[in-house]
Amino acid sequence: MIKSIRYILTGILFGIIMSKSEAVSWYRIQEMFRFQSFHMYGIIGSAVITGIITIFLIKRYGLKDINGTTITFQDKALQWKRYFTGGIIFGLGWALTGACPGPIFVLLGQGFPVMLLVIAGALLGTYTYGVIKDRLPH
Amino acid sequence: MLLMTILDYIRQPWPWYASGPAIAAIMLLLVFFGRSFGVSSNFRTICSLAGAGKKVPFFQFDYKAQYWNLLFLAGAVAGGFIASHWLSSPGALQLSAATIRDLQALHIHFDGLTAPSQLFGSGVLLTAKGWIIPVAGGFLVGLGSRYAGGCTSGHAISGLSNLQLPSLIAVTGFFIGGLIMTHLFYPLIF
Numbered sequence: 001m002i003k004s005i006r007y008i009l010t011g012i013l014f015g016i017i018m019s020k021s022e023a024v025s026w027y028r029i030q031e032m033f034r035f036q037s038f039h040m041y042g043i044i045g046s047a048v049i050t051g052i053i054t055i056f057l058i059k060r061y062g063l064k065d066i067n068g069t070t071i072t073f074q075d076k077a078l079q080w081k082r083y084f085t086g087g088i089i090f091g092l093g094w095a096l097t098g099a100c101p102g103p104i105f106v107l108l109g110q111g112f113p114v115m116l117l118v119i120a121g122a123l124l125g126t127y128t129y130g131v132i133k134d135r136l137p138h
Numbered sequence: 139m140l141l142m143t144i145l146d147y148i149r150q151p152w153p154w155y156a157s158g159p160a161i162a163a164i165m166l167l168l169v170f171f172g173r174s175f176g177v178s179s180n181f182r183t184i185c186s187l188a189g190a191g192k193k194v195p196f197f198q199f200d201y202k203a204q205y206w207n208l209l210f211l212a213g214a215v216a217g218g219f220i221a222s223h224w225l226s227s228p229g230a231l232q233l234s235a236a237t238i239r240d241l242q243a244l245h246i247h248f249d250g251l252t253a254p255s256q257l258f259g260s261g262v263l264l265t266a267k268g269w270i271i272p273v274a275g276g277f278l279v280g281l282g283s284r285y286a287g288g289c290t291s292g293h294a295i296s297g298l299s300n301l302q303l304p305s306l307i308a309v310t311g312f313f314i315g316g317l318i319m320t321h322l323f324y325p326l327i328f
Contacts, residue, residue: 003206004206004209006171007171007173007206007207007209007210007213008209008210008212008213008216009213010164010167010168010171010210010213011209011210011211011212011213011214011215011216011217012213012214012216012217012220013164013167013213013217014161014164014210014213014214014217015213015214015215015216015217015218015219015220015221016217016220016221016225017152017157017160017161017164017217018161018214018217018218019217019218019221019222019225019252020148020151020152020157020221020225020227021151021152021154021156021157021158021160021161022151022152022231022252023157023161024218024252025231025252025253026252026253026254026257026258027231027233027237027241027248027252027253027254028231028233029316030237030240030241030320031233031234031237032316033313033316033317033319033320033321034236034237034240034320036234036236036237036240037234037237038154039154040154041154042153042154042155042157042158043154043157043158043161044158044294044295045158046154046155046157046158046159046162047157047158047159047161047162047165047295047299048158048162048294048295048298048299049158050158050159050162050163050299051162051165051166051295051296051298051299051300052298052299052301054162054166054299055169055299055300058169065169065170065171065172066170066171066172067172069172071169071170071172073300075300075302076287076297076302076304076305077304078303078304079304080307082285082286082287083286083287083293083304083305083307083308083311084307084308084310084311085285085286085311086281086282086283086284086285086286086287086308086311087282087286087293087307087308087309087310087311087312087314087315088282088311088312088314088315088318089278089281089282089285089286089311089315090278090279090281090282090283090285090286090289090308090311090312090315091282091311091312091313091314091315091316091317091318091319092278092282092315092316092318092319092323093274093275093276093277093278093279093280093281093282093315093319094279094290094312094315094316094319095315095316095317095319095320095324096271096274096275096278096319096323096327097271097272097275097276097279098253099253099279100177100178100279100289100290100291101177101178101180101181101279101283101289101290101291102177102214102289102290102291104276104279105177105211105214105215105218106214106215106217106218106221107218107252107253107258108215108218109214109215109216109217109218109219109220109221109222110218110219110221110222110252111219111222112252112253112258112259113260114258114259114260114262114263114268114272115258115272117269117272117273117276118272118273118275118276118279119276120273120276121272121273121274121275121276121277121278121279121280122178122181122276122277122279122280122283123181123184123185123188123276123280124273124276124277124280125181125276125277125278125279125280125281125282125284126178126181126182126185126280126281126283126284127185127190127194127197127280128277128280128281129196129280129281129284129285130182130185130190130194130195130196130197130284131194131196133196136285
């Protein structure tokens with residue numbers, strides 16, 4: 001039970017951060033893809049720099065997680081086609097909906113019920129990937 | 139008094155240099171809980187929960203181990219609700235004048251909200267196009283994120299923070315796709 005609460009609370013925090021940063025805004029995503037503001041680049045850039053430094057320190061000092069297990073990070077297998085092609089398909093959808101998966105749910109909470117259609121579409125897209133997966137180049 | 143001052147401060151839109159590290163903190167919090175930050179995998183979990191595994195092997199996996207991520211997702215919805223009801227910014231979104239102009243040329247009017255009600259308000263349900271855009275956009279997000287093995291959270295934040303080349307390839311793809319949609323397809327769609 002207490003374990004469930006920690007994920008819900010982290011999610012709530014995430015929803016608030018994404019809302020207040022305006023990273024969930026369709027307009028901010030348009031601004032980004034039109035190179036008309038530094039805001040989104042600043043957010044992603046400073047998030048990644050913070051992440052790089054902290055993950056380096058976690059590895060360097062062999063820090064442990066809440067269960068007492070030493071934290072490890074899995075390397076992703078190096079493939080080109082799936083990451084690049086999949087990435088482009090994702091990007092097309094990202095710019096069309098102005099939201100990536102996290103923000104889709106945050107926006108639903110903000111009171112945009114149309115996001116339910118986006119979620120339905122995303123489930124359909126995920127299902128389609130599962131069906132045609134073996135026929136796609138990876 | 140102090141609480142109100144703090145609340146007023148939080149209600150302002152957050153600058154990028156506060157937002158980025160805060161997002162990284164979410165990733166680190168999940169890492170500390172022995173998990174990893176990636177939102178799009180929830181779509182696979184939901185498909186499995188709905189019984190997709192009966193027909194498609196891709197959905198046969200230990201989805202019960204992913205319940206924590208669904209809780210995170212539920213929290214994100216609640217967080218959006220809290221932010222819009224009690225922490226909303228005092229003014230309209232400060233969008234760059236150039237973007238407002240560009241969108242105007244596409245007949246999309248800037249209304250100062252998070253997303254244009256013209257495209258994401260309930261009124262869109264009256265037209266076929268109003269249904270097609272969110273469903274098609276969602277479809278591309280779902281298909282693309284699973285094909286690429288992650289989305290903005292899994293690749294751009296978690297992957298790049300761990301210096302993963304595959305994530306850099308994926309993020310490059312994200313941007314190419316976004317630029318194609320914005321600059322080539324938007325003028326055709328809108």
